[in-house]
Amino acid sequence: xxxxxxxxxxxxxxxxxxxxxxxxxxxxxxxxxxxxxxxxxxxxxxxxxxxxxxxxxxxxxxxxxxxxxxxxxxxxxxxxxxxxxxxxxxxxxxxxxxxxxxxxxxxxxxxxxxxxxxxxxxxxxxxxxxxxxxxxxxxxxxxxxxxxxxxxxxxxxxxxxxxxxxxxxxxxxxxxxxxxxxxxxxxxxxxxxxxxxxxxxxxxxxxxxxxxxxxxxxxxxxxxxxxxxxxxxxxxxxxxxxxxx
Numbered sequence: 329x330x331x332x333x334x335x336x337x338x339x340x341x342x343x344x345x346x347x348x349x350x351x352x353x354x355x356x357x358x359x360x361x362x363x364x365x366x367x368x369x370x371x372x373x374x375x376x377x378x379x380x381x382x383x384x385x386x387x388x389x390x391x392x393x394x395x396x397x398x399x400x401x402x403x404x405x406x407x408x409x410x411x412x413x414x415x416x417x418x419x420x421x422x423x424x425x426x427x428x429x430x431x432x433x434x435x436x437x438x439x440x441x442x443x444x445x446x447x448x449x450x451x452x453x454x455x456x457x458x459x460x461x462x463x464x465x466x467x468x469x470x471x472x473x474x475x476x477x478x479x480x481x482x483x484x485x486x487x488x489x490x491x492x493x494x495x496x497x498x499x500x501x502x503x504x505x506x507x508x509x510x511x512x513x514x515x516x517x518x519x520x521x522x523x524x525x526x527x528x529x530x531x532x533x534x535x536x537x538x539x540x541x542x543x544x545x546x547x548x549x550x551x552x553x554x555x556x557x558x559x560x561x562x563x564x565x566x567x568x569x570x571x572x573x
Contacts, residue, residue: 340371341405343501343533347390347397348412349383363387363557366400369533372549373524376537377569382554384537388503391535392427393420404500404533423501426494430506432486434478440465440489441474447497464496465489468522484515491519495526502527502534508543520546545569 345368351361363383367374376384389395390410391402399412409418426447434443444461452460465471470488473481481489487507494502504523508516524547527534538544544551544565551568553561561568 340532341407341500342371343369343391343535344401344403345369345387345391347387347400347402347410349386349390349395349397361386361557365554365557365559367552367559367562369535369550371531371533373527373534373536373547375544375548375551375565375568376535376554377539377541377544377551378554378560380539383557384554385505387554388427388505388535388537391501392425392503393418393423424497424499425501425503426497426499427503428490428494428505428507430509432490432507434486434490434493436478439475439477440470440481440485440492443478443489444493444496447493449498460496461492464492467495467526468492484511484519487511487515487519488522491523491526495530498530500532502530502532504534504536504538506537506539509539516540516543517546523547541569541572545571 346366349363353360363386365387376387378384386395390397393409396417397410397412400410401408401412402410408416409423410416435446441458441461444464445457448457448460462471462474465474468488468491470485470492473485473489478486508519511519520543536547548565551563551565552559553568
């Protein structure tokens with residue numbers, strides 16, 4: 329058990345991703361889409377970086393189980409989530425993946441605390457779930473909105489609650505799809521620091537999609553450059569996104 333009630337896994341399994349997705353042009357003339365990538369994400373933050381339309385969000389959807397690739401294999405250690413050759417397909421709810429969308433997807437009828445409690449193991453007592461939810465809100469500096477509903481949140485408060493919900497569930501993998509894109513530069517910097525600190529405690533693979541180079545450099549342990557539906561470069565964040573001079 330690490331700080332704030334979050335269970336850390338110092339021997340976390342690596343996330344192995346190899347997938348192919350093909351989309352034919354539509355009858356209305358929209359262009360087709362081709363994605364063919366393979367990479368490994370270990371504990372820490374792996375940044376998927378590249379232009380819009382490169383396939384980054386599609387990769388996250390496949391990892392989460394929201395999209396079935398045409399071929400490939402996705403596994404967390406020895407736990408196979410998808411295998412096109414054998415037909416293996418792990419249901420979404422069994423993957424225990426925390427997914428923070430750009431839209432955040434908070435439940436409007438629930439308080440911040442209830443939103444965070446939603447993803448926490450129901451085998452725990454109500455008191456234990458609330459305690460873990462409050463600890464996560466405090467960690468993301470959002471405890472002051474615990475009893476308020478999303479319609480009363482500022483943009484930054486909503487982001488903090490969404491992140492608190494994701495990390496409170498003790499996920500096996502965390503997916504972050506442009507979660508800070510609507511934020512100003514200073515708030516993006518603050519949230520990046522919070523996520524990076526929490527990532528060190530949780531010690532699981534975290535895959536971040538971002539278009540912000542500085543954000544990628546601040547948060548990433550490794551980087552993967554995606555363009556034209558393929559991996560163009562991979563390595564440490566400094567190798568993939570060196571300091572611009």
